[in-house]
Amino acid sequence: MLPKYSKLTIKIFVVVTMILFACxxxxxxxxxxxxxxxxxxxxATFTPVPxxxxxxxxxxxNPHLRIVQMSYKSIFIIDLKGNIEEIPLPxxxxxxxxxxxxxxxxxxxxxELMVFSPGYQQGNHLYLFNWKSKAVELIGNSSAANPFWxxxxxxxxxxxxxxxxxxxxxxxxxxxxxxxxxxxHERIRYLSWSPDGDWIAFLMxxxxxxxxxxxxxxxxxxxxxTSLYIIHPDxxxxxxxxxxTWRTVVYRSxxxxxxxYDGYWVAITEIKNSEKSIVLINPETGEQIRVSxxxxxxxxxxxxxxxxxxxxxxxxxxxxxxxxxxxxxxxxQIIKLTSSEISAFSPSFSPDGEWIGxxxxxxxxxxxxxxxxxxxxxxxxxxDGKWQPMNSHSWFRAxxxxxx
Numbered sequence: 001m002l003p004k005y006s007k008l009t010i011k012i013f014v015v016v017t018m019i020l021f022a023c024x025x026x027x028x029x030x031x032x033x034x035x036x037x038x039x040x041x042x043x044a045t046f047t048p049v050p051x052x053x054x055x056x057x058x059x060x061x062n063p064h065l066r067i068v069q070m071s072y073k074s075i076f077i078i079d080l081k082g083n084i085e086e087i088p089l090p091x092x093x094x095x096x097x098x099x100x101x102x103x104x105x106x107x108x109x110x111x112e113l114m115v116f117s118p119g120y121q122q123g124n125h126l127y128l129f130n131w132k133s134k135a136v137e138l139i140g141n142s143s144a145a146n147p148f149w150x151x152x153x154x155x156x157x158x159x160x161x162x163x164x165x166x167x168x169x170x171x172x173x174x175x176x177x178x179x180x181x182x183x184x185h186e187r188i189r190y191l192s193w194s195p196d197g198d199w200i201a202f203l204m205x206x207x208x209x210x211x212x213x214x215x216x217x218x219x220x221x222x223x224x225x226t227s228l229y230i231i232h233p234d235x236x237x238x239x240x241x242x243x244x245t246w247r248t249v250v251y252r253s254x255x256x257x258x259x260x261y262d263g264y265w266v267a268i269t270e271i272k273n274s275e276k277s278i279v280l281i282n283p284e285t286g287e288q289i290r291v292s293x294x295x296x297x298x299x300x301x302x303x304x305x306x307x308x309x310x311x312x313x314x315x316x317x318x319x320x321x322x323x324x325x326x327x328x329x330x331x332x333q334i335i336k337l338t339s340s341e342i343s344a345f346s347p348s349f350s351p352d353g354e355w356i357g358x359x360x361x362x363x364x365x366x367x368x369x370x371x372x373x374x375x376x377x378x379x380x381x382x383x384d385g386k387w388q389p390m391n392s393h394s395w396f397r398a399x400x401x402x403x404x
Contacts, residue, residue, distance in 0.1 A: 058378040059354050062397070066131075067357055067369065067382065068105055068114060069393045070095045075129060078369065079398075082383045087134050093118050093127070105394040108173075109153035111351075114394070117145060126158060131398070139171055140178050148191040148200075150233070157181070157191050157200060157233075168202065170233065182235045190256045190302075194263045199230040199283065201241075201257040201266050228257055228268050230283055241281050242288075244270030256302035260310060261353075265289075265329075267303040267312065278303055278314070278327070291327055291334070301347070303327070308353035311374065313337075315345055324358055326374065337376040349374075350395045357393055359385075369393065 061080045069076045072094050077085040089095065095118050107114050114129045126139040126147055139156070147158040156171040165183040168191070172179070187205040194201070206225040228242040244255075257268045265280040276299055280289040293299065293316070300322055301315035310329035315322055316336075323338040324347045338344040343361040350357065356374055359367045367385040372378055 058373055061380075062350075062352065062354075064398050065350055065352075065355075066396050066398050067371075067393055068107075068131075068396065069369070069385075070105065070116070077131060078383050080371070080380075080382060082381075084383060087129075090136055093136070105392055106147060106149060107394060107396040108149050108156075109151060111396045111398065113173075114396070115139075115147040115149070115156060117147070126156075131396070144169070146189050146191050146202075148193055150193050151195055151197045155233075157193070159188055159191065159202075168200070168231070168235075181233065182231060182238065188229075192257045192259060192266070194230075194259050194266075194283075195261060196263050198232065200233060201228065201230050201259070203227065203255055203257065203268075204229055226255065228266070228281070230266075239283070241266070241283060242268065242279060244268060244272070244279070258303050258305055258312070260305050260312075260329075261307050262310075267305070269299050269302060269314075271299075280329075289329075289332075291332075293334075297325075300345075304347055304349065306349055306353045306374065307351060309374075313347040313349070313356065315347060324356070326376075335376075337372070346393060348393060348395060351397050357395060359393070 063079070065080055067078045067080075069078065073089050075087040075089065077087070095116070105114055105116050112130060112132065114131065115126060116129065117124055117126055124143045124145045126144045128137045128139060129135070130137070139158075140160075142160055142162075144158045144160050147156055149156055154173055156173065158169055158171070160167045160169050160178075162183065165185065166188045167183045168181040168188060170179050170181055171177070181200070184204060188202050190203045192201045193199070203226045206227070225243055227240050228244065229238060229240050231238045255269060257266050259266050260280075264282060266283060267278055267280045269276070269278050271277075274295075276293040276295075276297070278291040278293070278299075280291070281287070296318055298317040299314065300317050303312040303314050305312045312327050314325050314327070316325050317323075318340065321340060321343045322345055323336055323340065324344045326335050326337055327333070328335070337356075338358070338360075345359040345361065345367075346357075348357045349355070350371075354373070355371045357369065357371050360370055361367050369382045369385065371380050371382055
């Protein structure tokens with residue numbers, strides 16, 4: 001139950017709120033804060049990845065699901081039986097998973113094309129990989145970053161540098177033309193479409209901060225302020241949703257705004273005065289939920305929402321080890337899904353939301369690919385990393401069997 005306030009207190013609050021927001025064109029946001037507790041890990045015994053006893057029979061593995069990983073010179077397509085298909089990159093390409101711009105591998109909604117960037121060392125160009133033809137195609141001829149597919153798969157948005165501007169751009173898949181949505185003097189990055197296609201979320205650095213955030217490794221002091229905006233795909237109704245003090249942690253970007261499967265929430269991580277949290281914001285109502293993290297837990301990724309449930313995953317660090325954590329919106333609890341005796345990275349949901357992919361660093365010098373259920377049960381080893389893949393991986397649904 002909310003506390004009662006006097007009429008005078010309410011009037012003062014309303015007047016102060018009107019003054020604070022009168023000078024900004026952004027949407028008025030009245031945050032609702034809900035404390036969140038961290039529950040102990042539901043297992044105690046040490047296994048390669050933790051095994052949780054579940055009374056629910058896991059669904060059969062979908063034979064059409066694939067997981068993609070990349071090495072410096074190859075793309076690897078892996079089915080859930082552990083069969084691996086290697087597709088060499090063109091001779092002039094080398095993939096570098098530097099983590100600064102979250103070089104995630106993202107598939108088009110029709111599961112035909114994957115967009116990726118080889119990394120800043122090769123000019124931050126964007127490429128499309130067609131898994132059926134095995135072709136790799138360059139998008140445009142200028143530097144670009146932060147790609148994200150529209151929900152209908154007809155368009156791809158990204159950020160280009162044009163003179164002194166950062167340009168929010170859109171690529172038409174059918175015409176292969178690149179058009180401009182909006183341009184800004186301040187740096188923008190980390191694009192994300194809402195599931196209904198009405199909004200594009202992105203971050204914009206504070207005025208005059210330049211690229212300070214990428215160069216900051218101070219463990220105590222905050223480096224700058226970035227703001228969360230949304231805009232319609234036609235460039236209209238630019239709206240600020242949130243300001244967040246932030247910094248980067250050892251080249252790991254975690255500022256990517258991500259939408260819940262129903263589009264009700266957009267989530268973003270923030271650090272203020274060394275206090276770490278994940279903030280959920282409803283763009284229509286301004287409601288906010290703040291998920292506070294314990295002081296000994298670092299954020300190593302953005303929130304990764306389930307495609308069918310109100311839960312999200314994130315990678316966190318405790319001491320020398322990284323682990324996979326789950327936040328359940330209904331219970332408002334954070335649960336650790338992996339053992340503290342191993343390091344686990346790069347969580348991802350399968351397209352049907354029934355499985356989680358993760359990388360485990362335990363078995364020798366190479367990383368190992370596992371999958372497990374969202375509750376941490378039914379752990380299955382898919383493939384080891386003898387070919388030295390990067391941590392980044394993604395799922396797609398193969399409509400044709402390329403590797404029987």
